Amino acid sequence: MSVALAALMAGVGAAWLAVGRVDEPYQTADAPLALLVGWTFVGSGLVAWRQRPGNRLGPVMIVTGFAWFATFLTDAHAGWAFTLGTAIQSVYLVGFAYLVLSFPTGRLRGPVDTALIAGAAIVVTLVEWLSLLFSDSHAELCSECPPNVLLVDRNDALANGILQVQRLSGVSLALLMVALLVRRWRGATAAERRSVAPVLLAGSATVLVLAVSIANDVVGEPLGQLGKWALYCVFASVPIAVLVVLLQRRLARGAVAGLVVELGEHSDGTDLREALARALGDPSLDVAYWFPTGSRYVDREGNRMQLPGPGSGRIATVVERDAQPIAALVHDAALAENAELVQSVCAAAALTLENERLQAALRARLAELQASRARLVEATESERRRIERDLHDGTQQRLVSLAMSLGLAESKLEDDPGAAAPIVREARETLALALAELRELSQGIYPSLLTERGLEAALDDLCRRAALPATLDASLPRRVPSQVEAAAYFVASEALANAAKHSHATEVRIHARLDRGVLRVEVADDGIGGAVTGSGSGLRGLGDRVEALGGGLTLSSPPGQGTTIVVEIPCG
Amino acid sequence: MRVVVADDAVILREGLARLLTEAGLEIAGLAADADELVRLVEQQRPDVAIVDIRMPPTYTDEGLRAAQEIRARAPDTGILVLSQHVRASYALELLSGGSQGIGYLLKERVSDLRELASSVERVAQGGSVLDPLVVEQLVGRSRAGADPLEHLTPREREVLSLMAEGRSNRAIAAQLFVTEHTVEKHVKSIFATLRLPPSPDDHRRVLAVVTYLDAR
Numbered sequence: 069m070s071v072a073l074a075a076l077m078a079g080v081g082a083a084w085l086a087v088g089r090v091d092e093p094y095q096t097a098d099a100p101l102a103l104l105v106g107w108t109f110v111g112s113g114l115v116a117w118r119q120r121p122g123n124r125l126g127p128v129m130i131v132t133g134f135a136w137f138a139t140f141l142t143d144a145h146a147g148w149a150f151t152l153g154t155a156i157q158s159v160y161l162v163g164f165a166y167l168v169l170s171f172p173t174g175r176l177r178g179p180v181d182t183a184l185i186a187g188a189a190i191v192v193t194l195v196e197w198l199s200l201l202f203s204d205s206h207a208e209l210c211s212e213c214p215p216n217v218l219l220v221d222r223n224d225a226l227a228n229g230i231l232q233v234q235r236l237s238g239v240s241l242a243l244l245m246v247a248l249l250v251r252r253w254r255g256a257t258a259a260e261r262r263s264v265a266p267v268l269l270a271g272s273a274t275v276l277v278l279a280v281s282i283a284n285d286v287v288g289e290p291l292g293q294l295g296k297w298a299l300y301c302v303f304a305s306v307p308i309a310v311l312v313v314l315l316q317r318r319l320a321r322g323a324v325a326g327l328v329v330e331l332g333e334h335s336d337g338t339d340l341r342e343a344l345a346r347a348l349g350d351p352s353l354d355v356a357y358w359f360p361t362g363s364r365y366v367d368r369e370g371n372r373m374q375l376p377g378p379g380s381g382r383i384a385t386v387v388e389r390d391a392q393p394i395a396a397l398v399h400d401a402a403l404a405e406n407a408e409l410v411q412s413v414c415a416a417a418a419l420t421l422e423n424e425r426l427q428a429a430l431r432a433r434l435a436e437l438q439a440s441r442a443r444l445v446e447a448t449e450s451e452r453r454r455i456e457r458d459l460h461d462g463t464q465q466r467l468v469s470l471a472m473s474l475g476l477a478e479s480k481l482e483d484d485p486g487a488a489a490p491i492v493r494e495a496r497e498t499l500a501l502a503l504a505e506l507r508e509l510s511q512g513i514y515p516s517l518l519t520e521r522g523l524e525a526a527l528d529d530l531c532r533r534a535a536l537p538a539t540l541d542a543s544l545p546r547r548v549p550s551q552v553e554a555a556a557y558f559v560a561s562e563a564l565a566n567a568a569k570h571s572h573a574t575e576v577r578i579h580a581r582l583d584r585g586v587l588r589v590e591v592a593d594d595g596i597g598g599a600v601t602g603s604g605s606g607l608r609g610l611g612d613r614v615e616a617l618g619g620g621l622t623l624s625s626p627p628g629q630g631t632t633i634v635v636e637i638p639c640g
Numbered sequence: 641m642r643v644v645v646a647d648d649a650v651i652l653r654e655g656l657a658r659l660l661t662e663a664g665l666e667i668a669g670l671a672a673d674a675d676e677l678v679r680l681v682e683q684q685r686p687d688v689a690i691v692d693i694r695m696p697p698t699y700t701d702e703g704l705r706a707a708q709e710i711r712a713r714a715p716d717t718g719i720l721v722l723s724q725h726v727r728a729s730y731a732l733e734l735l736s737g738g739s740q741g742i743g744y745l746l747k748e749r750v751s752d753l754r755e756l757a758s759s760v761e762r763v764a765q766g767g768s769v770l771d772p773l774v775v776e777q778l779v780g781r782s783r784a785g786a787d788p789l790e791h792l793t794p795r796e797r798e799v800l801s802l803m804a805e806g807r808s809n810r811a812i813a814a815q816l817f818v819t820e821h822t823v824e825k826h827v828k829s830i831f832a833t834l835r836l837p838p839s840p841d842d843h844r845r846v847l848a849v850v851t852y853l854d855a856r
Contacts, residue, residue, distance in 0.1 A: 460694070464724050464747075465649050471751030472655040476662055479753045 074134075076107075101297060102140065105304040109133030112307035124174035125167065129307055132163030147214040155200060155218070158192035158238075161278070164306060165245060168271030172263055172313065172405045184244055191237045199230035235286045242279040246272060257381070259350040260402035266309035273302040323347040324412045331420045340420055341368075344397060347413050354398040355421070356384065357428035362436065365396060368424065370431030373398075387414040387421055395421040440612040447609030458509050466502035470495050515557065523553040527578055527589075530561055534576065535568035542580035548587050548639040555613050556580070556589045559621060559635045562606045563591035571595025571631055587619075587639050592632040599625040607633070641764055642668040644684060646677035646703070647692040647722075652747070656690065659750060663757035673697070674706035681710050681717055687764040692747075693723040693730065704730060711737055718763035722747045728777040731770065735846045738806015739853060743769035768804070768853055775854040778847055789855045791833050799826040804849040 110133035117126025139160065141153025165188050169181050176182050202223040203216055249272050253261065277299050284295070327347040331340070345353040356365035356373040365373045375396055376382040383404055384396040403410055414421075473495035480488040510516070518526040524542045531538040547553070560578055567573045573595030580589045601607045601623050611621040619637030643665050647653040650672075657667045668684040671677035673696045681689050689710055693703035707719045718741035721734060731744050743763040749771065750756050759769045779788075789797060802812045809827065813820040827845075834851050836844045 457699075460724055461649070465652055468724070468747045468750065469651045469655045471748050472652075472659050475751040475753045475756070476659055479662060 101300040101304075102136075105300050106133045106136045108304045108307045109136060112311050116310060120174075123172075125171065125310065128163055128167050128170075128174070129310065132160050132167060133307075135160035135163055142213075145214055147217045150214040151200065151217045154216070155197055156193075158196065161238075162188045162192055164271075164274065164303070165241075167306065167310075168267060168275075169245065169248065171267045171271075171310070180244075180248065184241060184248070187237070188241050191234055191241065195230060195234045195237070199227050199234065202230070203227040232286060235282050238282050239279050239286070242275045242282070246275050246279075249275075257400050257402060258352070259348075259400035262349050263313060263402055263405060266312045267306065270302065270305040270309035274299070274306055277302050323349075324409070324416050327413060328416045331417060340417070340424055344413060344417060347416075348397075348399060348403060348410065350399045350403055352382075352400060355424070356396040356398055357421070357425040358393040358395060359429045359432045360392075361429070361433060366428050366432040368428050368431075370428055370433075370435050385410050385414060387418055389418050389422055394418065394425045440615060443609055443612050444616065447612065450609075455509070455513060458512075462505040462509065463502050466498050466505065470498045470502065473498060514554070518553055518557055519550070522547045523557060523587075524580065526553070526557050527560055527580060530557070530564060531576075531578060534564050536573060536576060538564060538576040538578065540578045540580070542578070544580055544582050544587075546582070548582065548637075552587055552617060552619075552637045552639050555610070555617055555619070555637060556587055556635055559607070559610050559614065559633065560589055560591050562610055563593075563631075563633045566599065566607070567591070567593040567595060567631065570599065571597075573630065582639070585639050586636055588634065588636045590632060590634045592630060594630045596627065597625045597629050597631055598627045599623060599631045610635075641688070641761065642666045642684065642686040643688045643690055643760060644669045644671060644677065644680050644686045645690045646671040646674070646680075646695065646706070648672050648695045648699075649692075652692070656750060659753060659756065660690075660760070663753055663760075665757070665760060674702040674709075677706050678709050678713065681714050685714060686717055688718040688720055688741075688760050690720045690722060690760070693721060701730070704733060707734060708737070717741070718766065719743065720745065720760060720763045720769065722750070724748075726771050726774045726777070728774060731774045731778060731850070732843055732846050735768075735849060739768040739804050739846075739849050740766045740806055741768070744774055745769060745771045746773060770850060770853055775850060778850045779854065787855055788834055788851050792830060796826050796830050796833070799823060800830055800848060800852045803827070803830075803845060804852050 109129050113126045113129030113131075113133060115126075116123065116129060120126065135156065139153060139157040141149045142157055144150050144153060162185065166176070166185055169185065170176050176185065197218070200216060200218040201220045204219060204222045204224065204227075249268055252264075253268060256264065277295070281295050281299055324347060327343055330343045341353065341355050344355065345351050354367075354373075356367065356375060359366045359370075362372075365375060367373045375384040376398055381401050382398055383401050384398045386393050387395045387397065397410065397414065399410070473491050477488045477491040477495065480491060515526050515529070517529050522544070524540075524544045527542060528540050531540045564576055564578075567576050571593045573593035576591060576593045578589065578591050580587070582588075601611060601621075607621070607623065614621045614635055614637060617637050619635065621633065621635045623631070623633050625631040643660060645653055645656050645660070645667065647656065653670050653672070657670060661667060668686040669680045671680050677689065677691060689707075691703040691707055693701055695702040695706075703721060703723070707721060710717055710719055719734075720743035721730075722745055723730075724747050726744065726746055734742055734744055741763055743759055745759060749759075762769050789800075792800065798816065799812055802815060807815070809820050809823045813823045816823070827848075830848055831844050834848055836847050836851075838844070839847075
């Protein structure tokens with residue numbers, strides 16, 4: 069409020085100064101235009117400040133407005149006021165440059181931007197003041213003006229030179245700024261363009277007119293009154309453009325209302341993405357649905373989706389309901405500037421998103437089940453292949469060899485019975501080996517102890533036969549369903565085998581409990597850790613098997629801290 | 641008679657060598673895989689190569705492919721394929737280039753030393769030996785009783801026996817001093833008489849040969 073009041077007074081003062089100039093009476097037409105420019109800046113700045121207290125744009129616009137009014141001190145009759153006005157007469161340009169370059173974040177984007185602003189600040193302050201030290205007011209500034217109180221040593225040539233340097237630097241900086249804005253426009257995404265277009269346009273126009281005006285000053289042919297008014301108009305359009313963008317965001321809130329209506333009409337949510345993209349003005353928008361079972365995001369079809377990382381130019385806004393994520397809108401990073409709009413859109417679409425999420429999660433679950441079923445089939449297949457190979461390479465070979473020995477012995481019996489005895493002995497040994505192998509193999513297919521005595525006995529047997537020291541701590545008061553017993557047994561068996569093969573462990577502990585109808589078997593080794601359940605690992609297939617029984621298998625294997633595998637299966 | 645033996649399992653390779661020696665055959669070399677076998681055969685030119693089907697590196701049908709290579713590089717060497725399983729398709733593949741000097745037996749048949757020795761001998765002499773199980777798979781059990789060749793004319797039998805040697809219709813025509821067309825007519829009649837179901841001609845031809853071999 070006080071700022072607005074100050075602005076009002078400053079404006080009136082500036083207008084009075086402008087009107088009070090007697091030397092150029094037709095300049096009275098400047099007054100309303102000048103007022104318009106200053107008040108537009110301060111007014112827009114106030115609106116922006118209220119809308120976005122954290123954004124520097126508001127204060128910058130207000131300061132620019134006041135700096136603008138300050139230029140009218142050059143019209144004052146008092147020497148000190150005139151000198152002060154002259155000293156800061158171009159400061160508002162720095163504010164303007166900052167405004168355009170930093171829009172819409174209020175922060176400069178890089179070293180070139182910063183250098184440009186710093187350069188402009190030096191040109192409008194230090195260089196200006198330097199020239200004032202040598203400028204005689206009548207000779208250099210204007211014939212009717214009050215004396216320059218800063219004058220130290222009148223030197224027309226030097227003062228003029230400094231002035232020309234100042235103007236040239238001004239033109240260069242203006243051109244550099246245009247180049248920067250053009251480059252920014254080219255690199256902008258659709259959403260970014262939408263949000264900065266008016267400001268960029270007004271800013272570029274101002275810079276162009278300014279550059280033309282200064283260039284004309286340099287070559288000694290000032291643009292005159294018309295040019296001045298043109299500059300005033302384009303300059304005043306900058307804060308107006310800022311206001312337009314702000315209003316657009318208000319209008320965007322209207323889009324939220326439209327979205328709500330649209331979502332109500334299409335409750336099936338088929339074009340939810342389209343509607344959201346329209347409401348947010350980002351055609352590239354994507355919707356990722358939270359899939360709690362898999363702890364990941366999925367698309368509408370249930371396929372895994374990765375949220376964008378930092379620096380990708382895209383960000384994800386997570387939509388929550390009851391503190392649970394339901395979806396994430398993956399959109400252009402430029403939309404972050406309009407967080408309120410994104411939040412309103414999220415709030416408006418939350419219910420529909422939740423519905424869609426349920427469907428997407430269902431599809432993801434279905435895909436997961438299909439994959440797991442396929443893996444189960446594959447696991448069965450590979451298990452059969454393994455058994456076939458074991459039989460082929462082991463038992464069958466021994467038996468063929470046995471057949472050979474017997475054939476040989478038979479032929480010996482006829483003409484050299486004494487030579488047959490060692491061959492028969494050899495055959496017996498081969499047969500014993502074949503039987504042992506067959507026993508091992510059938511044990512691997514399904515341990516007989518598991519059928520006969522249950523899980524505890526089978527695990528105990530497993531520990532005794534393990535390739536490395538293994539201890540069992542089990543308390544299973546009753547038998548559990550045979551498929552549960554088998555799944556748990558094979559997990560333990562695979563875990564033990566893995567520990568023996570890969571973990572460099574010195575010891576394995578198996579812990580088995582039946583607690584409130586849930587069988588829990590834990591296999592922990594003290595090895596090197598770092599185990600994974602990748603594809604092709606036996607544990608993956610066993611995990612599927614456990615899941616098919618409504619249970620779960622977890623693997624914890626931090627490097628250097630051993631591997632712990634826990635299987636939990638409800639026993640009904 | 642000189643033979644080479646190829647089997648990736650030492651126990652079977654050595655056992656077979658011992659058996660064959662006992663049967664009075666000379667072992668010209670042992671191979672653990674198909675490449676080694678082909679090299680050995682080219683070097684030694686044995687009368688018969690005894691080949692396991694499943695060998696490194698893929699443990700699928702290396703032996704069969706080795707057999708084809710031996711057929712191409714050393715046509716005089718007979719091939720006796722041994723396997724723990726017999727498959728009709730493998731038999732067809734083996735016989736597709738003619739049945740001369742080809743044998744295909746279940747591994748366990750080696751327990752009968754005399755039978756093994758005679759099989760090797762037959763293959764060495766350009767004959768063919770097929771495991772009864774293969775024949776059964778190929779031509780079916782139903783014909784086991786009756787002689788399937790009994791309804792063939794003497795001329796057709798002659799044609800069939802030449803087919804069994806792996807000769808083409810043109811070669812058969814030249815041998816019998818008839819036109820190729822006549823031979824084709826005989827062949828069609830043989831297929832019909834043996835009631836071989838229509839299938840790609842090559843297979844029917846091999847099936848006819850198998851029936852012939854089996855009935856002898």
